[in-house]
Amino acid sequence: MRCVVLGGCGFIGSHVVDRLVGAGHSVRVVSRRPEALRGPVKGVEYRFLDYGNRASFAATIAGADVVFHMISATTPASGDQNPMLDIEGNLAATVGLLDLMEQAGIRRLVYVSSGGVVYGTPQELPIPETHPLRPINSYGIVKVAIESYIDLSARTKGLMPVILRPANVYGTRLGREGHEFLVSRLLRSALLGQPVSIWGDGSIVRDYLHVNDLARLAVLAAESGITGTFNAGSGTGVSVRALIDLVSEVSGRSLVVDYGSPRACDVPVSILDCTRARDVFGWMPEVALREGLAQTWAWHLATRNETTLPGAIPDRASVTASGDHIPSDAL
């Protein structure tokens, strides 16, 4: 396949690129800037540009069989601070992309939505794809609207999309720039011997998925020709306290944790029902949480002295944002 990966230098995007290259596909990455911690991947074509330039953007997707859309201008935390950026930078930008794809005759799209925010407070657990969509933050409101526009294009304009709704994604290449994602903040705190502040009392439960498993599903989905919407998680809930214990275990270091008041944008529990992806693609997560944390810890250790881009470090690690799929790239 000729693949265009929007946000291919970001967290999830870069892992999808690795997987595509490994499978022998042709890959063009579209990004605002190069990856922070490694050079260009051999055989990959890179196009660096400001996404706001519509003509340049159109040229980057020309000739593609499939477009992977793995860009976000916001995180769940930053979206509530600046909903206009969600609306302009994510929603309007994606609707513009759908229009460009229609004009270019490109029908395959793999979009990374979010299983952590589109459902809001779950009415059943684990959460199936048919669960009502009742997002409780700006980031989720816009993800739902984007999914709806993608569905509209599928119904009326021949688009053949796959929408993935990942759980809290974690893994290498995330969290060195100061993002608030929980797993990387915990590992980073262990590495630097710094205390970590947490929203809430640690009882919040999430479903953690290793980025390699998500990248594998994204490529499987693109290769399949199947369309639809799919949860992507482990199906298992882990509390923040249990996660902290696991991080201490794999790192061999104890963590000093400062628990704070909870946030309105955090649902108490989120666990995804992923039987649809299993039934349709034969996909199941292969990386167990302990193993994935150990691998990610090893990466933090190995890259500890490498220079990264500067980034503002938020006061508290966020469980909603934690390991959510936000790439470090932005539209």
Next chain:
Amino acid sequence: MRCVVLGGCGFIGSHVVDRLVGAGHSVRVVSRRPEALRGPVKGVEYRFLDYGNRASFAATIAGADVVFHMISATTPASGDQNPMLDIEGNLAATVGLLDLMEQAGIRRLVYVSSGGVVYGTPQELPIPETHPLRPINSYGIVKVAIESYIDLSARTKGLMPVILRPANVYGTRLGREGHEFLVSRLLRSALLGQPVSIWGDGSIVRDYLHVNDLARLAVLAAESGITGTFNAGSGTGVSVRALIDLVSEVSGRSLVVDYGSPRACDVPVSILDCTRARDVFGWMPEVALREGLAQTWAWHLATRNETTLPGAIPDRASVTASGDHIPSDAL
């Protein structure tokens, strides 16, 4: 109450203004332009402006106890033609309004959403407010997103909103400018002796509500101090063919109808369950469809020679747009 009515020169807005004035409330209308077919209402303050001017806009809501938001930049038909206008002119503009209201300390908002588009294809009839929101056109996608942002402000910023989801609203002051709303197109065709073109075979079923009943509910809701989301319809389904027969009956003129192919954005049936509004506000529609059509027919007859603003007349009358609440004003 000191009331600000955004879009108060539009279809629904102007009827809300009448009701507020009748009840002795102080009313300021914010609009892009005066009403097309009547002069200013006595005792009402008018502010005409371009909504894009944020500072001017902020000044117009200063001092209000309640803001009625009855503006739309699009119709269901025009939204699919230009989704960016939905996103910028409706969604971003409303999120901006919420921000201005928060800064001004105004907590009461009455927002007119749409019971005809937010639910998509009904899974049960009549449709309760708890029905999943699965809009199938751009107009509906953006209405859902706006409702979600209003709910978010209610949860996190003290907003006390009422969201109304009206059925297909019809009545006087609609349809003279060439909009495609079904009831007024049928009456207009009867008046002018022109044939009327319909999307689909006439089997589509809708729930029709007279604008006076909606205006009464909007004012009741504002006066109540209650917050929540409420359907507003008759609870009765009427097919397009039955509506055409009724229009022939009340006008005493036979209609020549050209039935065409159906549209993807039209759901086959929409009837709203309005027991919540009845239980909470004691509200029930008072204007029966035949009576409301006769009154609206009389208005078309009486105003037939009055000059109106020019407007493009679409080829076909649309049942989705028909009597939907779209005011002729736009943000």
